[in-house]
Amino acid sequence: MDAIVAFFENTDPVLGALYATLFTWGLTAFGASFVFFFKNMNRAVLDGMLGFTGGVMVAASFWSLLAPGIEMSPGEGFQKVMPSVIGFGLGALFIFALDKVLPHIHINFKESEGIKTPWRRTTLLVLAITLHNIPEGLAVGVLFGGVAAGLPEASIAGAVVLALGIGIQNFPEGIAVSMPLRRQGVSRFKSFWYGQLSAAVEPVAAVLGALAVTFFTPILPYALAFAAGAMIFVVVEEVIPETQLDKYTDIATLGFIGGFIVMMTLDVALG
Numbered sequence: 001m002d003a004i005v006a007f008f009e010n011t012d013p014v015l016g017a018l019y020a021t022l023f024t025w026g027l028t029a030f031g032a033s034f035v036f037f038f039k040n041m042n043r044a045v046l047d048g049m050l051g052f053t054g055g056v057m058v059a060a061s062f063w064s065l066l067a068p069g070i071e072m073s074p075g076e077g078f079q080k081v082m083p084s085v086i087g088f089g090l091g092a093l094f095i096f097a098l099d100k101v102l103p104h105i106h107i108n109f110k111e112s113e114g115i116k117t118p119w120r121r122t123t124l125l126v127l128a129i130t131l132h133n134i135p136e137g138l139a140v141g142v143l144f145g146g147v148a149a150g151l152p153e154a155s156i157a158g159a160v161v162l163a164l165g166i167g168i169q170n171f172p173e174g175i176a177v178s179m180p181l182r183r184q185g186v187s188r189f190k191s192f193w194y195g196q197l198s199a200a201v202e203p204v205a206a207v208l209g210a211l212a213v214t215f216f217t218p219i220l221p222y223a224l225a226f227a228a229g230a231m232i233f234v235v236v237e238e239v240i241p242e243t244q245l246d247k248y249t250d251i252a253t254l255g256f257i258g259g260f261i262v263m264m265t266l267d268v269a270l271g
Contacts, residue, residue, distance in 0.1 A: 008156045013148035014210045016156070017141045020163035021206040024136065025199040027167040031174025032195025036188050041179040044248040049172030051252035054239040055259025056169035057136075061228040063267040064162040065139055069224035072146075087222035091135065091229025098131055099237065130198050132173065132238065135230030136166045137202030141209025142223040148210065149217040161270045165263045170199055 008016045034041075066084055073083045143159035178195030182188065209227070213220050243252030 005157050005160055008160055013144040013156075014207060014214065016147075016159070017144035017206040017210040018203050020140050020144070020160065021137050021203040024140070024163055024167040024170050024202055025196070028133075028170040028174040028199035029192075029196035031171040031176075032178040032192045034175055035178040035182050035191040035195065038179070040183060041175060043246050044251050046172075046176060046179070047243045047246060047248040047252040048255035050176060050239055050243045051255030052259035052262075053169040053172055054235045054243070055256040055261070056165050056263040057231045057235050057239070057259075058256075059260040059263035059267070060139065060162055060165050061231045063264055064143070064158060064165070065224045065228035065231075068143075068158070069221040069228075073221045083221035084225040084228075087225025088229035088232075090222075091226035091231075092233040093229075094226070095131070095135065095230045095233040095237075098134075130201050132234050133170075133199050133202050134205050135227050135234060136170075137205030138209040139224075139227035139231065140166065140202075141206035141211075142213050142220065142227055144206070145210035145213025145223070146220045148214045149220065157270060158267070161266050165266055166202075168262070169259060173198070 008020070011019065066088070069084045069087065070081055073080045140159060140163045143162055144156075147156055147159060174195045177198050178191040181191040181194055186194070209223065213223055240252075240256075243249065243255075
């Protein structure tokens with residue numbers, strides 16, 4: 001871990017954000033590659049992994065984003081917390097708006113949302129997971145941007161730990177995209193391609209987030225909370241409901257607890 005942090009300390013933070021999210025993209029591709037070895041994934045395993053994903057995202061939202069954002073805000077009392085309140089609300093509203101406009105379909109292939117479109121169902125599923133990945137890339141980017149701006153509350157170690165946590169939870173997301181496609185009769189290669197493609201937005205969002213904070217340093221508390229609000233919206237609106245559609249809700253809940261513990265431990269112990 002020390003060697004990784006040292007590498008990023010000697011790297012331009014915007015490039016660091018790009019490298020970190022290329023890593024998270026790679027773990028999505030690794031998860032999607034399982035489609036070459038398996039055609040089906042046990043539903044209990046899938047629900048447990050999706051629950052784990054939700055736990056990581058919720059823990060990251062507080063420990064890596066909201067808490068540092070509140071800490072670096074000036075003032076006391078309501079004045080200190082208002083940037084996080086505003087940013088959190090705007091982040092949730094941003095994903096809410098995208099959710100209503102961007103055509104997408106859920107993993108179960110039964111519910112489609114957004115504007116009506118003739119696009120194929122596989123494309124809609126990829127767009128759904130892509131929607132999940134926007135706040136994840138943004139979260140990594142704004143932390144690296146805070147480092148570039150020289151803010152003491154933003155650290156390379158914290159940004160690296162967040163990228164590691166998001167990468168870990170991206171692994172089951174890759175599986176969650178590729179396996180349903182394979183079950184629908186899509187070829188192994190196309191299932192893999194669509195699965196990894198869903199995370200391609202993360203490096204783009206990370207670089208944009210890092211650049212925005214670099215040029216407009218005062219927005220960092222708002223940007224951190226914005227990413228947190230977007231992530232929480234995704235967890236509550238899509239990830240958790242997806243785990244409640246079958247009989248393995250207890251497994252999904254335990255997965256959520258496990259994901260939260262892992263991310264909390266990583267952030268506190270290493271960040």
